[in-house]
Amino acid sequence: MEILQQILFLASIAVSVALFSKKIKQIRRNIFLGQPEVINDHYAERWKNVLLLAFGQKKMFKNPTVAFLHLFVYLGFIIINIEIFEIIIDGITGSHRIFAPYIPALYPLLINSFEFLAASVIIVCLIFLIRRNILPVLRFKSNELKGWPSKDANLILLIEIILMSLFLSMNAADSILQQANQEPYSLHKTGPFLISSYVSVIFSGWPIHALILLERICWWLHILGIFIFLNYLPWSKHLHILLAFPNAFYARLTPQGKLHNMPSVQQEVLYSFQPELAPAQTDSTSHLKFGAKDIQDLSWKNILDAYTCTECGRCSSACPANQTGKLLSPRKIMMNTRDRAEEIGNNINKNGSFKDDSKSLLFDYINEEELRACTTCNACVEACPVSINPLDIIIQLRRYLVMEQSSAPSEWTAMFTNVENNFAPWKFSPDDRINWTKE
Amino acid sequence: MKIPVMADEKAQGRDPELLFWVGCAGSFDQRAQKITKAFATILDKVGINYAILGSEEMCTGDPVRRAGNEFMFQMMAYQNINLLNQYQVKKIVTACPHCFNTLKNEYPELGGHYEVIHHTELLQTLLDQGKIIIKDSGPFKGKKITYHDSCYLGRSNNIYEAPRSVLEALDAELVEMKRCKKNGLCCGAGGAQMFKEEEKGNERVNLERSKEAIQTNASIIASACPFCNTMMTDGIKLNEKETDIEVMDIAELIAKSI
Numbered sequence: 001m002e003i004l005q006q007i008l009f010l011a012s013i014a015v016s017v018a019l020f021s022k023k024i025k026q027i028r029r030n031i032f033l034g035q036p037e038v039i040n041d042h043y044a045e046r047w048k049n050v051l052l053l054a055f056g057q058k059k060m061f062k063n064p065t066v067a068f069l070h071l072f073v074y075l076g077f078i079i080i081n082i083e084i085f086e087i088i089i090d091g092i093t094g095s096h097r098i099f100a101p102y103i104p105a106l107y108p109l110l111i112n113s114f115e116f117l118a119a120s121v122i123i124v125c126l127i128f129l130i131r132r133n134i135l136p137v138l139r140f141k142s143n144e145l146k147g148w149p150s151k152d153a154n155l156i157l158l159i160e161i162i163l164m165s166l167f168l169s170m171n172a173a174d175s176i177l178q179q180a181n182q183e184p185y186s187l188h189k190t191g192p193f194l195i196s197s198y199v200s201v202i203f204s205g206w207p208i209h210a211l212i213l214l215e216r217i218c219w220w221l222h223i224l225g226i227f228i229f230l231n232y233l234p235w236s237k238h239l240h241i242l243l244a245f246p247n248a249f250y251a252r253l254t255p256q257g258k259l260h261n262m263p264s265v266q267q268e269v270l271y272s273f274q275p276e277l278a279p280a281q282t283d284s285t286s287h288l289k290f291g292a293k294d295i296q297d298l299s300w301k302n303i304l305d306a307y308t309c310t311e312c313g314r315c316s317s318a319c320p321a322n323q324t325g326k327l328l329s330p331r332k333i334m335m336n337t338r339d340r341a342e343e344i345g346n347n348i349n350k351n352g353s354f355k356d357d358s359k360s361l362l363f364d365y366i367n368e369e370e371l372r373a374c375t376t377c378n379a380c381v382e383a384c385p386v387s388i389n390p391l392d393i394i395i396q397l398r399r400y401l402v403m404e405q406s407s408a409p410s411e412w413t414a415m416f417t418n419v420e421n422n423f424a425p426w427k428f429s430p431d432d433r434i435n436w437t438k439e
Numbered sequence: 440m441k442i443p444v445m446a447d448e449k450a451q452g453r454d455p456e457l458l459f460w461v462g463c464a465g466s467f468d469q470r471a472q473k474i475t476k477a478f479a480t481i482l483d484k485v486g487i488n489y490a491i492l493g494s495e496e497m498c499t500g501d502p503v504r505r506a507g508n509e510f511m512f513q514m515m516a517y518q519n520i521n522l523l524n525q526y527q528v529k530k531i532v533t534a535c536p537h538c539f540n541t542l543k544n545e546y547p548e549l550g551g552h553y554e555v556i557h558h559t560e561l562l563q564t565l566l567d568q569g570k571i572i573i574k575d576s577g578p579f580k581g582k583k584i585t586y587h588d589s590c591y592l593g594r595s596n597n598i599y600e601a602p603r604s605v606l607e608a609l610d611a612e613l614v615e616m617k618r619c620k621k622n623g624l625c626c627g628a629g630g631a632q633m634f635k636e637e638e639k640g641n642e643r644v645n646l647e648r649s650k651e652a653i654q655t656n657a658s659i660i661a662s663a664c665p666f667c668n669t670m671m672t673d674g675i676k677l678n679e680k681e682t683d684i685e686v687m688d689i690a691e692l693i694a695k696s697i
Contacts, residue, residue, distance in 0.1 A: 062622075258544035259596025262509045266549060269513035291507065291575055320625040320648075325641030373638040376505050376630030377590035398507030410634035412506050419511055423497035423518075424463040425634055433461070434493045436472040437442040437479075 002094050009091035009223075016227035023234040027307060034300035039250050046249045049387065054248040059385040069124045073160065076121040077241060080167070082292040083114045087223050087309055095273060100188035115171065118164040125157045125164075132157075139313030144332040149237065149311055156238045163225045166398040170218035171196035173203055173211050182208055182320040185215075240310035244386040248307040251387035256378040259395055264288050291399025294360040295341050298396060306337035315380035315390055316348045321373035328373035330380035330390035336365035362397050368407060371397050442477075444493040445526050458553075459527045460542065462535035463498050464665035470672065472664035477535050477694035478558055484697065485570050489532075493520055499520035499541040506631040510546075513549075513639075515539075520551035534558040534690060536591035536664045537629070538659055543644045544597070557592060559602040559663050559689050566608050577696035585616055585657035587648070587671055588623035589664035602663045605689055609696055614655045624648050626670035633666050649674025653684065660686045 010383035052058045060067040098109045127277050132140050151293055177185035190313050233239050271278035316322045321331050340361045348354050380390045400410045401407040415425045423430050448455050465475040482489050489506045500515035531553050533539050543555035564570040584606055599620045606613055618624045627644025637643055649671055652660045662668040671686045
């Protein structure tokens with residue numbers, strides 16, 4: 001019986017790790033469908049961002065209440081992993097609480113702190129469920145969250161509540177069995193724990209075999225639940241728990257107001273002013289594409305941004321266009337980018353390489369009206385706790401619209417003409433520039 | 440007041456140490472021209488050796504670049520950088536945060552390397568150095584002023600304190616809007632929105648922002664950007680508050696207080 005459990009356990013680890021790494025490889029491939037952008041400078045500053053923004057969750061603390069609640073779930077996630085480490089060793093070797101005899105004084109303290117965190121996670125997840133579904137928080141009511149995204153969010157919270165409840169029930173059954181001198185539980189007398197001792201009241205009258213069964217079921221469901229949750233991550237907005245770290249590392253360090261240069265255009269303009277610099281023979285067959293229409297035109301960092309997005313909506317609730325009822329929502333831009341990257345990824349999985357599906361991120365997912373409402377104010381960039389830059393994508397799509405499609409509102413077309421002919425966005429003669437000095 | 444123009448100065452063998460980049464709004468927009476004049480008055484009074492480019496100045500390319508027209512941006516950048524380099528310009532001051540951002544952050548990789556400062560930064564320095572002295576009983580003493588952060592000065596370039604410290608020198612009562620500094624709400628003009636109608640929605644961005652300014656009960660909204668100034672002025676008018684609240688650039692507030 002024992003050995004069967006060990007075999008089953010090893011098999012379930014193998015399956016979950018294999019599935020998880022397969023999906024992660026696909027996501028990695030999807031991210032690198034984007035254009036190469038070399039980001040390998042200022043390492044000190046980048047690590048500082050990882051510490052402050054990802055580990056330290058600095059930007060979450062703009063709203064301290066929510067930040068503290070989120071912190072409990074986050075600490076729960078990180079610290080309870082130590083306990084999972086023990087559970088995995090127990091599962092493989094068939095031992096029970098393998099760490100307990102080595103650190104007899106520390107062990108109960110550790111488990112007590114895990115239990116405190118587990119209880120906090122349950123309470124906070126309940127609060128978050130209420131907040132998300134009942135309280136009037138506008139950013140949780142947006143159109144782009146209808147359907148799967150809001151189910152995803154609730155599912156994450158529910159899974160966390162279930163996992164933590166299983167953990168506490170397992171410990172509760174364990175400590176009753178310890179007191180009843182039932183082996184192997186009684187081998188390591190840890191005494192009752194901080195939170196599960198209250199849970200054990202529910203099970204106190206149960207017969208021994210039922211308690212053993214309960215402990216085993218909870219132990220198995222808890223660890224299987226974790227394996228399932230691990231494999232759920234890549235399909236969910238919850239992937240931010242992993243990608244927030246690399247995304248903070250690769251976050252842009254230049255002033256927010258600076259747009260990416262387009263060296264290809266810079267060169268064309270240089271040649272038009274100084275034709276003598278232009279190479280004698282130009283390859284007329286190669287057409288440079290300006291701006292971005294689809295995933296492959298964006299930088300890989302834009303796609304990493306999209307996979308990192310946890311759809312919290314802080315960007316959209318800071319966006320002046322979104323707040324005044326325009327169609328633009330920076331969160332939707334990120335969700336669309338991820339959805340389209342997944343669609344292209346699935347296309348590649350199916351066909352071996354990308355087979356044209358006559359769709360694109362621009363037009364099929366994001367339309368002109370959304371893009372044109374952006375004031376480039378950087379409020380979305382500033383608001384994002386995990387270093388995402390929706391504006392960078394918006395600008396690249398705008399570039400495609402204007403330079404590849406000549407698609408711009410008529411007022412903009414007039415403005416372009418003015419800049420070209422009069423060197424000002426308004427129709428004034430350059431000579432009138434000094435009129436103010438004459439009055 | 441005579442405004443020195445770079446071409447004339449150079450022709451006469453003079454070498455202005457500071458270029459005042461006026462910008463399109465500052466040159467052509469009637470309201471913004473007043474800001475330009477106020478700032479030029481201050482430069483003149485302090486005795487700074489400056490010049491403008493006059494009719495040789497061109498749009499920096501900020502609005503076309505943000506609209507997506509990179510070609511037009513590069514054309515403007517090429518011509519401006521050529522001119523600035525030809526005049527061996529080293530230091531530029533501008534009263535427009537959009538010009539400021541483009542000159543400071545976007546021209547260097549195209550070959551234009553200058554020390555670029557915003558007029559609020561220069562005003563702060565001049566106040567700190569005692570070169571500008573505010574009158575004891577200035578017209579804004581004790582008045583309630585709220586400062587509207589320009590996105591291209593604030594979030595884009597992390598300049599939050601210079602405009603505020605200049606305002607503090609006026610001995611006025613500075614009140615903040617609910618959303619300020621890093622969380623400041625845009626006036627609605629950036630990203631080339633200034634040059635087109637807004638997309639359809641429930642409200643205009645400038646109306647939303649001016650409502651927030653009105654809630655502070657300030658009698659003056661201080662701006663540091665000619666586009667914010669236009670947007671806030673229109674917003675105040677739409678709210679029918681133009682008799683109670685005035686939108687003024689920081690340069691104008693200082694010019695009237697010295």
